[in-house]
Amino acid sequence: MSTSTLSRPRPENLRKPTSRTRSNLSGWGFATPFLVFFLVFLVWPILYGFYMSLTGKSLTGANDNLIGFANYAEALADADMWRSLGNTLYFTVISTVPLVLVALVMAALLNIGLPAQWLWRLSYFAPYLLASTVVSLFFTWMYNPQLGLINEFLTGLGLPRVAWLNDPNVAMWAIVIATLWWTVGFNFLLYLAAMQNIPAQHYEAASLDGAGAWRQFFSITLPQLTPTTVMIVLLQILASLKIFDQVYQMTAGGPGGSTRPVVQYIFETGFTGYRLGYSAAISYIFFGLIVVISVMQFVITRRRSA
Amino acid sequence: MKQFESLTGKQLSRRQLMTGSALLGGGLLAAGLTGCGGAAQAAAVQDIGFWHLLSGGDGIKMQAMINAANQANPGFKVHPTVLAWGPPYYTKLAMASAGGRPPEVAIMHASRVPGYAPGGLIEPWDLDLLAENGVTASDFAPRIWEKSQYNGKVFSIALDSHPFVMFYNTDIAGKAGVLAANGQLQEVSSPDEFKAMALEMQKVTKAHGLSFGYLGSGSQMWRLFYTLYKQHGVDMELTPGQPMKVEREAAIESLEFMASLFDDTIAAQAGDISTGIAEFARGGSGMLFSGVWELPTMKNAGIPVDAATIPTLYGTPASYADSHSFVLPRQLKLNEDKRRDVYKFVTDVLKGSLSWAEAGHIPGYQPVVQSQAYRELTPQIHYANAADIIAYDPESWFSGSGSDWQTYFAENVQNVLLGRDKAAAGWDAFEQRTNTILSRPNPV
Numbered sequence: 042m043s044t045s046t047l048s049r050p051r052p053e054n055l056r057k058p059t060s061r062t063r064s065n066l067s068g069w070g071f072a073t074p075f076l077v078f079f080l081v082f083l084v085w086p087i088l089y090g091f092y093m094s095l096t097g098k099s100l101t102g103a104n105d106n107l108i109g110f111a112n113y114a115e116a117l118a119d120a121d122m123w124r125s126l127g128n129t130l131y132f133t134v135i136s137t138v139p140l141v142l143v144a145l146v147m148a149a150l151l152n153i154g155l156p157a158q159w160l161w162r163l164s165y166f167a168p169y170l171l172a173s174t175v176v177s178l179f180f181t182w183m184y185n186p187q188l189g190l191i192n193e194f195l196t197g198l199g200l201p202r203v204a205w206l207n208d209p210n211v212a213m214w215a216i217v218i219a220t221l222w223w224t225v226g227f228n229f230l231l232y233l234a235a236m237q238n239i240p241a242q243h244y245e246a247a248s249l250d251g252a253g254a255w256r257q258f259f260s261i262t263l264p265q266l267t268p269t270t271v272m273i274v275l276l277q278i279l280a281s282l283k284i285f286d287q288v289y290q291m292t293a294g295g296p297g298g299s300t301r302p303v304v305q306y307i308f309e310t311g312f313t314g315y316r317l318g319y320s321a322a323i324s325y326i327f328f329g330l331i332v333v334i335s336v337m338q339f340v341i342t343r344r345r346s347a
Numbered sequence: 348m349k350q351f352e353s354l355t356g357k358q359l360s361r362r363q364l365m366t367g368s369a370l371l372g373g374g375l376l377a378a379g380l381t382g383c384g385g386a387a388q389a390a391a392v393q394d395i396g397f398w399h400l401l402s403g404g405d406g407i408k409m410q411a412m413i414n415a416a417n418q419a420n421p422g423f424k425v426h427p428t429v430l431a432w433g434p435p436y437y438t439k440l441a442m443a444s445a446g447g448r449p450p451e452v453a454i455m456h457a458s459r460v461p462g463y464a465p466g467g468l469i470e471p472w473d474l475d476l477l478a479e480n481g482v483t484a485s486d487f488a489p490r491i492w493e494k495s496q497y498n499g500k501v502f503s504i505a506l507d508s509h510p511f512v513m514f515y516n517t518d519i520a521g522k523a524g525v526l527a528a529n530g531q532l533q534e535v536s537s538p539d540e541f542k543a544m545a546l547e548m549q550k551v552t553k554a555h556g557l558s559f560g561y562l563g564s565g566s567q568m569w570r571l572f573y574t575l576y577k578q579h580g581v582d583m584e585l586t587p588g589q590p591m592k593v594e595r596e597a598a599i600e601s602l603e604f605m606a607s608l609f610d611d612t613i614a615a616q617a618g619d620i621s622t623g624i625a626e627f628a629r630g631g632s633g634m635l636f637s638g639v640w641e642l643p644t645m646k647n648a649g650i651p652v653d654a655a656t657i658p659t660l661y662g663t664p665a666s667y668a669d670s671h672s673f674v675l676p677r678q679l680k681l682n683e684d685k686r687r688d689v690y691k692f693v694t695d696v697l698k699g700s701l702s703w704a705e706a707g708h709i710p711g712y713q714p715v716v717q718s719q720a721y722r723e724l725t726p727q728i729h730y731a732n733a734a735d736i737i738a739y740d741p742e743s744w745f746s747g748s749g750s751d752w753q754t755y756f757a758e759n760v761q762n763v764l765l766g767r768d769k770a771a772a773g774w775d776a777f778e779q780r781t782n783t784i785l786s787r788p789n790p791v
């Protein structure tokens with residue numbers, strides 16, 4: 042974006058100041074509807090949320106007074122906050138890796154020239170269009186320990202039944218599998234588009250030099266995909282950190298709080314537990330964490346591209 | 348587009364069309380606004396908003412009672428809104444009250460009132476107005492009336508009490524030889540006697556003696572636990588700023604007994620609520636611990652079913668229960684006429700709550716319970732004595748049916764019931780969790 046503005050010729054400087062002011066005005070005019078929404082629904086809630094985190098505000102209107110950073114101190118000593126934050130990070134790690142790798146494999150398979158490309162593209166991407174509620178319902182049924190499709194299949198193979206959503210050791214993985222099926226199509230599409238943009242002469246030259254298919258994949262395809270991979274990982278981490286819907290609908294944070302993400306904890310403290318001020322403080326701690334991760338990514342990607 | 352063309356007789360420019368639609372939209376809006384105002388001014392029929400969380404078999408009964416009340420009272424029309432049971436319902440009710448747009452009347456579990464009354468989310472009932480409609484304190488059993496009060500004011504009017512009871516299959520019990528002479532289940536008075544009886548039934552079913560599904564449901568685990576705990580003749584108190592007052596030994600003994608039931612012989616080791624209900628309904632076990640609200644399911648299943656309160660195993664008869672109660676959410680601007688209609692509606696429903704008893708619940712309104720028609724309802728009459736021994740959740744802003752506190756109970760205790768954790772460890776963790784909540788600022 043910045044490069045395009047710099048390289049553009051600058052006829053504006055030649056115009057009279059009045060016409061420039063006028064075009065500025067109409068620019069603001071066009072931006073106003075967006076700005077109004079931006080201020081009312083984003084900037085103001087962010088500022089007000091921060092103010093709220095410094096108060097003891099509750100849903101019932103009690104303890105409205107300022108209490109400084111007491112909420113933050115309490116949150117940092119709250120074992121359940123740390124546990125739910127840990128769950129969110131755990132989910133982010135174990136979901137981002139397959140969501141990137143599986144998408145890459147799927148795109149690579151399709152790119153080697155399977156017949157009926159549109160059908161594959163459609164079937165890989167279609168789940169992404171479903172609402173989270175629909176996906177959760179599908180998988181809740183399939184994971185049902187007694188009647189579910191998956192356990193039916195397992196017992197057919199002579200394997201033991203798995204209490205998918207009721208076993209604290211398995212539940213998070215079950216949610217990752219559901220999420221993978223649901224959202225991998227988006228990453229797949231980005232990868233596929235990037236692969237189809239790699240110039241064919243690279244492969245031609247490589248095969249003339251005697252490089253095999255694997256060699257070409259690792260030495261041409263993967264390096265050429267680097268910017269796309271960086272972007273996908275970045276988007277995926279941010280998307281995974283927001284995890285709430287599937288968990289709330291499939292396990293409600295259970296069993297034993299083993300899948301409760303921090304967003305759900307914020308929701309519970311604020312809305313079912315009434316403590317709006319305290320839950321605002323937790324969300325600011327979470328916000329801080331996201332900022333740190335984003336800055337880290339920014340630094341890493343800048344170093345790589347420099 | 349076509350309409351506009353025919354109206355003006357010529358092609359419209361884009362600008363004209365937009366102006367036209369804006370006018371039309373504004374006109375509709377204005378019409379809508381005056382429409383609302385007009386209806387209220389005419390006061391022909393008052394619209395009463397009513398929220399509840401009854402979506403099962405009892406939801407159908409509730410709808411019938413609402414229809415009956417609407418028909419008997421041409422002056423108002425009650426519009427029910429059914430929301431999902433548990434935290435979603437209570438979250439929305441609190442938000443609506445806090446935001447000043449609540450329904451005129453709502454159902455609330457009596458155990459949740461301490462979380463709503465102190466913050467002013469609900470308003471007390473006017474006893475004089477209730478009496479005008481023919482309902483007074485003497486129409487309720489003492490324990491239930493006591494529960495309807497908070498700080499000396501009546502905040503909830505109990506439609507029912509719904510205890511946690513024991514259903515049993517008379518056919519299986521008969522074959523196992525555990526029926527008494529009167530055709531009802533023989534009395535047992537200790538944990539060992541109970542287990543022996545369950546084992547007899549297991550020999551008949553070849554599957555399990557008892558069904559009790561609990562996986563993933565803190566409410567369900569809590570119902571049985573609190574029944575057994577209160578049977579020890581002990582109390583539990585939750586006072587903000589203090590550690591919880593509890594008899595630790597009794598709690599651990601109750602948990603250990605529960606865990607000992609899930610040995611895959613007496614009862615299935617792991618199963619959720621619906622698995623337990625399904626097992627009992629198809630004759631896979633002789634007994635089921637469940638809320639009374641499952642009665643219609645059992646009757647429809649076509650099994651010979653009877654019911655009783657949960658046997659007294661630790662000396663003191665006790666039965667976990669809660670009450671579906673009517674509450675008045677705080678109104679931003681109180682409409683006195685509507686308030687009067689709400690009193691009429693609620694008292695009408697109370698008086699017609701015999702059909703509510705058919706759904707399994709014990710009506711709160713005593714004239715119904717004492718009626719001949721109720722006495723003829725079986726098996727309801729076999730557990731009607733529960734109203735005298737019911738135990739509500741310990742009072743606090745965070746306890747009660749469908750509260751997060753019950754979820755915390757499951758988080759710490761489920762592994763005990765699954766045999767993966769010691770009862771003492773599970774209980775201590777839950778107690779610690781509770782003490783953490785108690786040590787925090789009270790938001791109501």
